[in-house]
Amino acid sequence: MSLLSLRQMKTDIGQYSVLHDVTFDVPEGGVFVLLGRNGAGKTTTLRSIMGLWQPSPGSVLFRGEDITALHTxxxxxxxxAYVPENMGIFGTLTVDENLVLATANGRFDPARLKRIHALFPALEKFRDKQAWSLSGGQKQMLSVARAIIEPRDLILIDEPTKGLAPSIVAAMGEAFREISADTTILLVEQNYNFARSLGRDMAVIDDGRVAHTGSMESFAADKALQDRLLSLSV
Structure with a gap:
């Protein structure tokens, strides 16, 4: 059984129909990558899974349970867990305070906090700093850290490398590899090389519809398909 299954999901935002019969399966374990051009419907897909926008008709199944009508x-x-493109951190709170807000009972599990500090050493160094004072890369690290401060089965991550320096992107990739060893990641990413280095399975959304699904390995080997779906040659 797939960890997450989308079945004929259609999402309207106001008078606009954004997603059309979106169907794909996310297997448990590793990184599943959702690719597509700007405006194709990738972020809308994540927000619909998370209940921030309600798909109708269609369904979202998590471990076989229909969660379509549940609140976020x-x-x-x-x-x-959901890591939005805008990161969603609280700028006037410290790094530690941001993490505490994401815990179930307002207390850190020391082992998980130690793991987060190993993944993102800057968060330990600046744990008493207000989040607004962090660099863009450190803010992104904090956003991801909040998603894993509690045990999760699935993390939805939207455009984590956008605007980041190459060294930070590389560090983020290493962190995602370690996280995905025990937590499935559904990753939306415009940086194709970053996505290719991480993804095991993938889907491409084009104009609100699923245009392709398969393994990242086979997609990476098909240059013509890449150019057709993502305009990589441009």
């Missing part, structure tokens, strides 16, 4: 908080309690 209920979905989060199922073991799904």
């Amino acid at each position: 908080a209920q979905i989060a309690r199922k073991g799904i």
